[in-house]
Every structure is written in structure tokens, then in C-alpha cells.
Amino acid sequence: MGYLLLFDTFSKASDKFGTPFFEDDFEPNENHIVIQYAYRSDLTDMDREFILSFVEGLLSFKPSIDYVVDFFYVEQDLEFDYPTNSGFVELVEKINRLFNRNIMINDFQSFNNILQQ
Structure with missing residues (x-):
């Protein structure tokens, strides 16, 4: 994994x-x-x-x-409660910590809306 x-x-x-x-x-x-x-x-x-x-x-x-x-x-x-929205913001926060990044979400209703800043 x-x-x-x-x-x-x-x-x-x-x-x-x-x-x-x-x-x-x-x-x-x-x-x-x-x-x-x-x-x-x-x-x-x-x-x-x-x-x-x-x-x-x-x-x-x-x-x-x-x-x-x-x-x-x-x-x-990294745990995520897909397909519900619950946990999506927390997942991106975990990813940011793990990879030392600053990925931001403008619309967390969809995976297609993850944007880098």
C-alpha cells in the first residue's frame, strides 16, 4: 500500500x-x-x-x-470516509501534513475540485 x-x-x-x-x-x-x-x-x-x-x-x-x-x-x-463528505477536509489536512504541501479545497463536495495554491 x-x-x-x-x-x-x-x-x-x-x-x-x-x-x-x-x-x-x-x-x-x-x-x-x-x-x-x-x-x-x-x-x-x-x-x-x-x-x-x-x-x-x-x-x-x-x-x-x-x-x-x-x-x-x-x-x-490515511483514512477517509468515502463516498460521504464526512472526513474529506480532514483527509486533505492529513495529506498536507504527510507530504508537507499546501493543497486547498474551494469546493469539498467533489474530488474534482481539489486545487493547489
């Missing part, structure tokens, strides 16, 4: 983002996407390869992006 978060920064990556990969030759693309995978049990190499391949499949159509997948372990499951 794991949780995959793709967070579009709507900006270029910092110059130091690419340093570990490209030394001094890193030229940021137009868009930096932060990708985090929080896992609940140990991942095998095959699991990691699958997740990386899945992310590549999701983003392969998007031009001019920089991303790397950050893997980290979490102690507890």
Missing part, C-alpha cells in the same frame, strides 16, 4: 534541483513537478521500478518538465 502525490509547482525547478544529476550542466525546464510516494511496507526493486514506470507513463506526454520521485515510509494509513 502506498500513496502517490503529484504536485505541479507551476514554475521552473531551482538550479540546485538538477545538480545531483547533471552537475553544472542543468538547465531547468518550464515546469517542475514534485512527486512523492509514501509507502506503508517495504518496497522491492521491482515495486520501485513499477512506480517509476507508472509515473513516467503519466508524465511522458507533458513537455518541458523536471521531476524526480521521492520515496519515503509512513507509519499509518
